[in-house]
Amino acid sequence: MNFDLIHIGMMKTATTYMQKIWLRDPNYCLSNKGSNEYLHHLRREVRKGKMNSLIKTDISTDRPKQDNQIMILSNEGFSTAFLNEIRRQQRVWKFIDYTSSQLRYKTRTNQLLITVREPISWIRSIYIQSIKQGWSGSAQDFVEEQGLFLFYSLQLKMILRYYKRYFEKILVLPFELLKENEDKFWHTITDTFQFPAIETRIENKLNQSLDLEKAFLLSYLNQMPPDENEKLLNFVPYDNVMEKYESLKIHSLYRKLVERATNSDIAKLYNLLELETPKANFFEFRLQDNFIKSIQKNYLNCLKRYIDPAFVLQYQQSFDQYIKQNPSS
DSSP states (O other), rough: OSEEEEOOOOOOOHHHHHHHHHHSTTTTEEGGGGGGHHHHHHHHHHHHHHOOOOOOOOOSSSSOOOOOOEEEEEHHHHHHTTTTGGGGGGGGGHHHHHHHHHHHHHHOOOOEEEEOOOOOHHHHHHHHHHHHOOOSSOHHHHHHHSSHHHHTTOHHHHHHHHHEEEEEEEEEEHHHHHHHOOHHHHHHHHHHHHHHOOOOOOOOOOOOOHHHHHHHHHHHHHOOOGGGGGTTTOOOHHHHHHHHHTTTTTHHHHHHHHHHHHHHHHHHHHHHHHOOOGGGGGOOOOOOHHHHHHHHIIIHHHHHHSSOOHHHHHHHHHHHHHHHHSOOO
């Protein structure tokens, strides 16, 4: 299937919102869910170390294509891989190398969109995502144990080098522009690629992140011994989630429970599980000096060639402030 544009994330850059827009706008036809099986096969081949053959799995659109619609393939899973798969995280670069070549062959387009984000807030957001996907521990535990994933995923210079081999027109846009000026964000995309204007808008742009108490609670539930699960039985919100999502794995049930819980529910769960209120440093982390240097060289300096200088300055100031407050470990 031929596409007009591929959007690969990064992760946690409002990808879901962008996909909702493309799905609803009458001028566009989206493939997101229709690319998940293809993405699964890409990751499977990299896990096996078999990266010499073409992936034959088809990519389908999420809805039937109408005449003259612009075809968009959007999946943030194409920009990195193996979150929470610690033993495989040294293969992230191999995944990006393999994926870039496979996508060019499969989609027949030479146009690529990459959305980026201020790196420290990105790391925090990825940490929360790891908990949502079943991981357990503090932010410092996360950067120490899954540092390879973070290190490779922020090697934007390398990601661009791989994709430039196959894609002639690449646009890099800051996630923050979408938050500050959505019209300009979409106009930049449509003007760059000569697409029809996108007029569709949705009120609630961004998913609500987990706050400290919810993140700590979900982290605890993810590592809770099976015999302690009985404490949750007859807790009405948990029973409701169990009934509605009975086919989900236990970590996904915990996620649904915590995400949907009211403040009152959270207080009851803390009492039920005999948990103390988490300390603020549960969310804090320090990066090693080599990682800090890599972010500066391979992410921030690289972005100077691709995005508005105002956002480069904003990123740099936030990064410098973080380093000042959190000396390297």
